[in-house]
Amino acid sequence: MSQNFDVVVIGGGPGGYIAAIRAAQLGFKVACIDEWKNAQGGPAPGGTCTNVGCIPSKALLQSSEHYEHAGKHFAEHGISVSGLGLDVAKMLGRKDQVVKQNNDGILYLFKKNKVSFFHGRGSFVKQAEGGWEIAVAGDKPETLVGKHVIVATGSNARALPGVPFDEERVLSNDGALRIPDVPKKLALIGSGVIGLEMGSVWRRLGAEVTVLEALPTFLGAVDEQIAKEAKKAFDKQGLKIELGVKVGEVKAGAKGVKIAYTNAKGEAQSLDVDRLIVSIGRVPNTNGLNTAAVGLQLDERGAIVVDADCRTNLANVWAVGDVVRGPMLAHKAEEEGVAVAERIAGQHGHVNFNTIPWVIYTHPEIAWVGRTEQQLKADGVKYKAGTFPFLANGRARALGDTTGMVKFLADAATDEILGVHIVGPMASELISEAVVAMEFRASSEDIARICHAHPSLSEATKEAALAVDKRTLNF
Numbered sequence: 291m292s293q294n295f296d297v298v299v300i301g302g303g304p305g306g307y308i309a310a311i312r313a314a315q316l317g318f319k320v321a322c323i324d325e326w327k328n329a330q331g332g333p334a335p336g337g338t339c340t341n342v343g344c345i346p347s348k349a350l351l352q353s354s355e356h357y358e359h360a361g362k363h364f365a366e367h368g369i370s371v372s373g374l375g376l377d378v379a380k381m382l383g384r385k386d387q388v389v390k391q392n393n394d395g396i397l398y399l400f401k402k403n404k405v406s407f408f409h410g411r412g413s414f415v416k417q418a419e420g421g422w423e424i425a426v427a428g429d430k431p432e433t434l435v436g437k438h439v440i441v442a443t444g445s446n447a448r449a450l451p452g453v454p455f456d457e458e459r460v461l462s463n464d465g466a467l468r469i470p471d472v473p474k475k476l477a478l479i480g481s482g483v484i485g486l487e488m489g490s491v492w493r494r495l496g497a498e499v500t501v502l503e504a505l506p507t508f509l510g511a512v513d514e515q516i517a518k519e520a521k522k523a524f525d526k527q528g529l530k531i532e533l534g535v536k537v538g539e540v541k542a543g544a545k546g547v548k549i550a551y552t553n554a555k556g557e558a559q560s561l562d563v564d565r566l567i568v569s570i571g572r573v574p575n576t577n578g579l580n581t582a583a584v585g586l587q588l589d590e591r592g593a594i595v596v597d598a599d600c601r602t603n604l605a606n607v608w609a610v611g612d613v614v615r616g617p618m619l620a621h622k623a624e625e626e627g628v629a630v631a632e633r634i635a636g637q638h639g640h641v642n643f644n645t646i647p648w649v650i651y652t653h654p655e656i657a658w659v660g661r662t663e664q665q666l667k668a669d670g671v672k673y674k675a676g677t678f679p680f681l682a683n684g685r686a687r688a689l690g691d692t693t694g695m696v697k698f699l700a701d702a703a704t705d706e707i708l709g710v711h712i713v714g715p716m717a718s719e720l721i722s723e724a725v726v727a728m729e730f731r732a733s734s735e736d737i738a739r740i741c742h743a744h745p746s747l748s749e750a751t752k753e754a755a756l757a758v759d760k761r762t763l764n765f
């Protein structure tokens with residue numbers, strides 16, 4: 291016997307679980323299927339983000355930052371610490387607890403919103419009367435029929451060709467978040483978001499970290515001025531980043547990993563490390579979905595092909611999040627999930643790709659929204675720029691955290707904000723003001739005229755907006 295639903299969501303990550311909740315709020319009968327298992331084999335909804343992504347990485351970034359502060363920065367405040375110790379097992383345990391709180395929170399939200407949760411793998415069977423037949427292989431095999439299906443099956447870490455993850459020596463994001471003791475030497479391949487975040491965690495905890503990056507420029511997608519400032523800070527911290535390398539043979543043994551590579555000068559190099567994290571991007575995941583049975587169209591990268599509204603080539607089958615085009619970000623997945631649920635309800639859900647913020651949770655944090663200076667140049671847009679350094683911000687000085695700046699880019703003729711780029715303390719929080727401003731198509735003058743609390747880091751945002759008109763007050 292099959293169970294019928296208005297909406298069946300496959301995948302319980304940020305794209306899927308949020309789509310399920312929004313669809314339920316709109317009055318639909320909703321099922322959400324997710325196969326993630328916790329250590330006991332029970333359900334652990336929340337996807338990559340909750341289990342091996344956003345949440346655990348931020349928990350470890352926080353713990354490792356406390357450790358670094360206690361060891362290196364408390365003294366500046368007149369606080370001396372003796373006998374500073376590190377209990378990695380406890381730190382990882384706390385991280386697991388944070389993850390569990392989030393898993394439990396989602397199960398609670400499903401109950402609260404009357405979303406039926408199925409623990410197992412969902413796969414397409416066929417088009418049936420009343421919708422799409424989906425088989426659930428799990429604790430209890432089930433057959434569901436959904437009038438609408440939302441696929442939100444996420445992504446998996448990309449491995450280096452011929453170097454599979456063993457999660458012991460060669461680690462994906464999963465293993466990178468549960469290294470049992472601080473490696474003496476750690477290498478990361480790829481200096482993207484994961485490379486920098488995970489590299490920072492283990493460097494702060496005492497590992498000698500080398501990041502090998504294929505591209506000759508550091509953080510190519512980031513505004514050049516901001517990326518340069520961040521690189522300077524990482525260099526100072528001792529995070530060794532080698533650009534323009536070509537990774538050759540990677541040999542993993544019982545005790546460590548040997549990496550052969552050529553450096554930017556073309557010289558052959560060899561690096562011996564205890565562990566290697568491979569962070570060279572992620573691939574869309576449609577494993578086990580049985581897309582072929584129903585002819586769900588994939589592109590050459592294996593992503594599900596969707597239009598601007600997240601419609602696939604099949605009637606009433608939608609796809610959102612990492613498994614489709616666009617940035618692989620939890621909040622992008624969530625926004626698409628909400629928009630699809632609203633479209634199913636006949637509303638006009640919309641995701642504005644121009645105002646999706648990016649954050650890299652290193653120290654200093656890097657955050658941005660909109661176009662970079664190099665993009666504006668390439669697009670032939672005439673712009674004005676304004677920057678303000680945290681060094682001139684009272685709150686940043688009180689915090690003892692003055693690295694970085696806020697940078698505004700505004701249209702030369704209309705003053706509309708085209709991009710805001712931040713490297714510095716709490717950039718992840720500060721960027722929201724810029725997102726709101728850009729969503730409302732504000733001008734830099736709008737921000738410059740708004741009263742900001744004193745002393746606050748957000749005054750640097752106001753001052754950067756003033757700088758567009760060359761009239762900063764405190765610099």
Ligand SMILES: Cc1cc2nc3c(=O)[nH]c(=O)nc-3n(C[C@H](O)[C@H](O)[C@H](O)COP(=O)(O)OP(=O)(O)OC[C@H]3O[C@@H](n4cnc5c(N)ncnc54)[C@H](O)[C@@H]3O)c2cc1C
Nearest residue numbers: 301303304305325337338343344412444611612618619620
């Ligand atoms: C280390 C790391 C840190 C990150 N940090 C951030 C961050 O700080 N901020 C940010 O915005 N993004 C971050 N991301 C990216 C973020 O995790 C993803 O963009 C986000 O999880 C995508 O959500 P999703 O719902 O599309 O897919 P996922 O979160 O991958 O969820 C997909 C779910 O579907 C399940 N599934 C797959 N196939 C099936 C099936 N056939 N049947 C049933 N279930 C299935 C999977 O088990 C999984 O639970 C990070 C990623 C990593 C790896």
Ligand SMILES: NC(=O)c1ccc[n+]([C@@H]2O[C@H](COP(=O)([O-])OP(=O)(O)OC[C@H]3O[C@@H](n4cnc5c(N)ncnc54)[C@H](O)[C@@H]3O)[C@@H](O)[C@H]2O)c1
Nearest residue numbers: 480481482483484485503504505569570571572618649650
């Ligand atoms: N704070 C966040 O929002 C956050 C945090 C972590 C992950 N994520 C998401 O997860 C995704 C995956 O993260 P990621 O860091 O793996 O990917 P990424 O795309 O951010 O970076 C991958 C890096 O690896 C480099 N690279 C690729 N192949 C290489 C090779 N063979 N040798 C050396 N370098 C190579 C690329 O040039 C790039 O710089 C990101 O796209 C991001 O959207 C987001």
